Amino acid sequence: MSETAVTPLLELRSISKSFPGVKALDDVSFALYPGEVHMLLGENGAGKSSLMKVLCGAYQADAGEFFHKGEKVEITSTADAQQLGIAVIFQEFSLVPYLDIAQNIFLGREPKGRIPGTIDRRKILADAKRLLDTIGFDIDPSVVVNTLGVAQQQMVEIAKAISQNARILVMDEPTAALSDRETELLFALIARLKADGVSIVYISHRMAEVFALGDRITVLRDGRRIDGVKPADVTPDQLVRMMVGRNVDMTYPRNFADKPGEVLLEVKGLTAPSGISDINIEVRRGEIVGLCGLVGSGRTEVARAIFGADPVASGEIVFDGKPISGEPDVASRRGIALIPESRKSEGLALLRSVGDNLVVSALRKLFPSGLFDPRRGQRTADGLIRQLRIATPSARQTVGLLSGGNQQKVVIGKWLAAGAKLFIFDEPTRGIDVGAKSEIFALIDRLVAEGAAALMISSEQVEICHVCDRAYVMREGRVAGHLTRNELTEENIVRLGMHHA
Amino acid sequence: MTDISKEALPLPRSFLSQDAIQLFYRLLAVLLICAVLAVLNDSFLSLGNILNVLRQASLTFFIASGLTLVVLTAGLDLSVGANVALSACIAGTVIHTTGSPVLGILTGLACGGIVGLLNGIMVTALRIPSFIATYGMLWVLNGLTYWYMAGETLHGFPAGFRQIGSGYLFGLPIPVYLLLVFLGIGTLFAQRTIWGQEIYAIGANPVAARLSGIPVARRLLLVYAVSGTMAGLASIIFLSRLNSAEADIGESLTLPAIAAVLIGGTSLFGGVGTVFGTFIGALILTLVLNGMNLLSVSANWQPLVTGIIVILAVWLDMKTRRRAQ
Numbered sequence: 077m078s079e080t081a082v083t084p085l086l087e088l089r090s091i092s093k094s095f096p097g098v099k100a101l102d103d104v105s106f107a108l109y110p111g112e113v114h115m116l117l118g119e120n121g122a123g124k125s126s127l128m129k130v131l132c133g134a135y136q137a138d139a140g141e142f143f144h145k146g147e148k149v150e151i152t153s154t155a156d157a158q159q160l161g162i163a164v165i166f167q168e169f170s171l172v173p174y175l176d177i178a179q180n181i182f183l184g185r186e187p188k189g190r191i192p193g194t195i196d197r198r199k200i201l202a203d204a205k206r207l208l209d210t211i212g213f214d215i216d217p218s219v220v221v222n223t224l225g226v227a228q229q230q231m232v233e234i235a236k237a238i239s240q241n242a243r244i245l246v247m248d249e250p251t252a253a254l255s256d257r258e259t260e261l262l263f264a265l266i267a268r269l270k271a272d273g274v275s276i277v278y279i280s281h282r283m284a285e286v287f288a289l290g291d292r293i294t295v296l297r298d299g300r301r302i303d304g305v306k307p308a309d310v311t312p313d314q315l316v317r318m319m320v321g322r323n324v325d326m327t328y329p330r331n332f333a334d335k336p337g338e339v340l341l342e343v344k345g346l347t348a349p350s351g352i353s354d355i356n357i358e359v360r361r362g363e364i365v366g367l368c369g370l371v372g373s374g375r376t377e378v379a380r381a382i383f384g385a386d387p388v389a390s391g392e393i394v395f396d397g398k399p400i401s402g403e404p405d406v407a408s409r410r411g412i413a414l415i416p417e418s419r420k421s422e423g424l425a426l427l428r429s430v431g432d433n434l435v436v437s438a439l440r441k442l443f444p445s446g447l448f449d450p451r452r453g454q455r456t457a458d459g460l461i462r463q464l465r466i467a468t469p470s471a472r473q474t475v476g477l478l479s480g481g482n483q484q485k486v487v488i489g490k491w492l493a494a495g496a497k498l499f500i501f502d503e504p505t506r507g508i509d510v511g512a513k514s515e516i517f518a519l520i521d522r523l524v525a526e527g528a529a530a531l532m533i534s535s536e537q538v539e540i541c542h543v544c545d546r547a548y549v550m551r552e553g554r555v556a557g558h559l560t561r562n563e564l565t566e567e568n569i570v571r572l573g574m575h576h577a
Numbered sequence: 578m579t580d581i582s583k584e585a586l587p588l589p590r591s592f593l594s595q596d597a598i599q600l601f602y603r604l605l606a607v608l609l610i611c612a613v614l615a616v617l618n619d620s621f622l623s624l625g626n627i628l629n630v631l632r633q634a635s636l637t638f639f640i641a642s643g644l645t646l647v648v649l650t651a652g653l654d655l656s657v658g659a660n661v662a663l664s665a666c667i668a669g670t671v672i673h674t675t676g677s678p679v680l681g682i683l684t685g686l687a688c689g690g691i692v693g694l695l696n697g698i699m700v701t702a703l704r705i706p707s708f709i710a711t712y713g714m715l716w717v718l719n720g721l722t723y724w725y726m727a728g729e730t731l732h733g734f735p736a737g738f739r740q741i742g743s744g745y746l747f748g749l750p751i752p753v754y755l756l757l758v759f760l761g762i763g764t765l766f767a768q769r770t771i772w773g774q775e776i777y778a779i780g781a782n783p784v785a786a787r788l789s790g791i792p793v794a795r796r797l798l799l800v801y802a803v804s805g806t807m808a809g810l811a812s813i814i815f816l817s818r819l820n821s822a823e824a825d826i827g828e829s830l831t832l833p834a835i836a837a838v839l840i841g842g843t844s845l846f847g848g849v850g851t852v853f854g855t856f857i858g859a860l861i862l863t864l865v866l867n868g869m870n871l872l873s874v875s876a877n878w879q880p881l882v883t884g885i886i887v888i889l890a891v892w893l894d895m896k897t898r899r900r901a902q
Binding site for chain 2: 383385403404405407408409414416421422423424425426427428432435436437439440443446447448449450490494
């Protein structure tokens with residue numbers, strides 16, 4: 077092995093970190109070599125975030141040693157980490173929305189102007205421009221940050237880190253909110269940074285990325301380092317086994333019906349001010365219908381229009397044989413469910429209990445008299461917790477404390493309680509670990525087998541191809557094409573969804 | 578599946594719910610205040626004084642109970658005091674001109690309810706933040722009332738009508754009975770109806786509530802209308818108790834009502850709190866002010882003490898809630 081001769085840029089030896097009742101990190105060692113992309117893999121709660129926080133000085137390790145270029149160092153604060161050239165690109169960005177790109181990059185370190193107390197505006201813009209050029213981001217540094225897209229903000233974050241002489245970048249699911257094209261740009265930037273000798277710690281839930289980008293993979297489970305491997309030496313299935321410690325069905329459980337049932341949803345010529353026009357979609361009972369396309373192609377807007385969350389300009393939506401229009405309360409009473417993309421902000425009341433969240437959509441169904449019976453609510457919630465195998469100490473637990481996969485089950489559970497017939501999923505597996513993913517798919521499969529139907533938005537084309545009976549592909553607010561089960565391949569989805577010049 | 582269940586964080590599971598713990602502390606505070614006052618002053622424990630405290634607390638409670646529902650939805654109704662004044666003046670005029678207390682009472686309730694409904698329309702249809710909408714409404718109502726009364730005072734109402742505010746039944750003041758009735762109704766409404774549950778859900782996350790199929794706008798309209806109607810009810814009791822109505826009677830009512838809601842443990846961020854807590858809040862506020870009167874502390878100190886209690890109560894709530902999470 078060639079790099080055994082090379083001294084690691086940063087090495088962590090036997091790091092442990094405990095919180096009351098939890099051992100977040102247990103004797104974890106980790107070496108990062110110059111110019112490599114080191115993938116950090118593990119289910120939610122495996123210790124990735126804790127390790128990342130120890131690395132950047134946000135947490136102090138209870139035990140263990142740090143070595144920087146072979147020398148023993150201490151990381152007890154974020155300042156220590158910064159001194160060593162470690163920078164974290166967080167999922168939630170830390171940019172100031174109303175300042176421009178240059179101001180954000182040099183925030184707190186602005187070059188002084190000639191008059192005391194002023195800032196040398198010309199220098200700050202020139203410096204920023206030079207910096208953006210080096211990372212290959214072609215944009216005017218005087219653009220205000222809140223007008224930028226997620227991907228562009230990420231680029232600014234990276235530029236900011238580079239300007240602070242960061243040699244180690246920690247990225248936490250950086251592609252989670254990026255479109256395919258933006259992801260390509262990010263990957264190109266990562267390649268460029270690598271060539272400059274910058275090392276990257278990369279946390280991801282996406283198998284494809286792990287193999288496309290990683291030079292080395294460290295797998296964590298239950299706070300322990302399970303193994304360190306090279307992508308060439310493992311298969312995705314082996315990695316999944318390491319992560320979950322058991323065999324997981326990666327083939328996406330789905331029992332396709334021989335013949336789809338009657339039409340449940342029919343959308344005719346739907347046009348909405350949110351940017352979709354002339355949408356024609358049909359969903360039958362027993363089907364999972366995919367809604368694909370790039371981020372921003374109007375998929376979420378279609379879902380929201382059907383559910384009544386956004387106003388509709390023209391067109392008709394027929395559900396269960398009768399036309400439907402109005403606010404979400406109408407749609408939900410008729411039997412339509414929306415499982416929104418951002419479950420924390422749109423799907424759940426995070427500070428309320430699991431039980432409260434589970435019954436909130438079913439109140440009218442459970443208590444037709446209008447009188448609420450807490451014990452009956454509790455029983456309903458307990459039943460759903462068992463049925464969906466939601467991992468929670470009790471229905472009284474605050475829902476915000478559950479893992480992503482279990483939170484998603486609560487959102488689905490509330491619509492089960494309401495007796496929904498059509499489930500519209502918007503990115504149902506985003507931020508959910510592998511084990512919970514296959515459980516969610518098994519659940520969707522069971523729902524449609526029992527006569528419900530699902531419309532599923534996903535950026536994970538593999539998932540669409542494996543799970544859906546057929547799919548619509550959107551492009552620029554319109555349905556660009558329809559793919560039957562036989563035509564449903566990643567290539568076809570990409571081809572239909574691509575922008576033409 | 579057993580692997581996944583390990584993910585859930587092990588948390589100290591308390592026997593009592595968070596609401597119950599907060600309520601327990603508050604009842605303890607009430608007892609403590611009573612004990613201290615009983616030691617310091619002989620007349621505190623006299624029946625007359627205790628009934629007086631309850632009657633005072635009931636006036637604050639009527640306004641504060643409706644307000645509690647608004648605050649539970651993460652809103653605020655700053656117009657309640659001004660609403661009381663307008664409703665009292667209009668109800669008083671109706672009683673004077675028609676001679677019918679019943680008609681007057683209905684008019685007062687209706688006036689309060691309509692004002693509340695207008696607040697609700699501003700908040701839902703016009704999407705004006707409730708703080709601003711009801712602040713504007715406060716001025717509008719004050720303007721209307723001053724113009725309508727033109728400096729006059731209404732006084733001298735039928736004896737039967739005056740019984741509502743100052744009469745007794747089986748040795749207890751009638752407002753105390755009303756207090757118990759509305760405490761019961763308010764608690765049942767908030768805890769035991771699906772509308773109440775939906776109000777909590779709206780306060781906890783309005784976006785998620787709407788996407789969960791709750792008719793958010795209709796519930797908000799209801800909540801503001803109830804808050805207004807409760808102000809209308811308070812106006813009747815004021816009118817009956819004072820036996821007079823002036824344009825400025827509402828000016829010292831809004832802030833104590835908000836204080837009672839906050840002392841009672843309802844969060845201004847919505848989704849947390851109870852109507853019973855607000856009753857305790859009104860009781861604590863009244864007890865402290867009553868005690869200061871009995872101990873001959875200058876009335877000038879009362880706002881300062883109220884402010885300190887509000888800050889203290891909210892701070893303690895935040896601390897216990899943070900510890901629970």
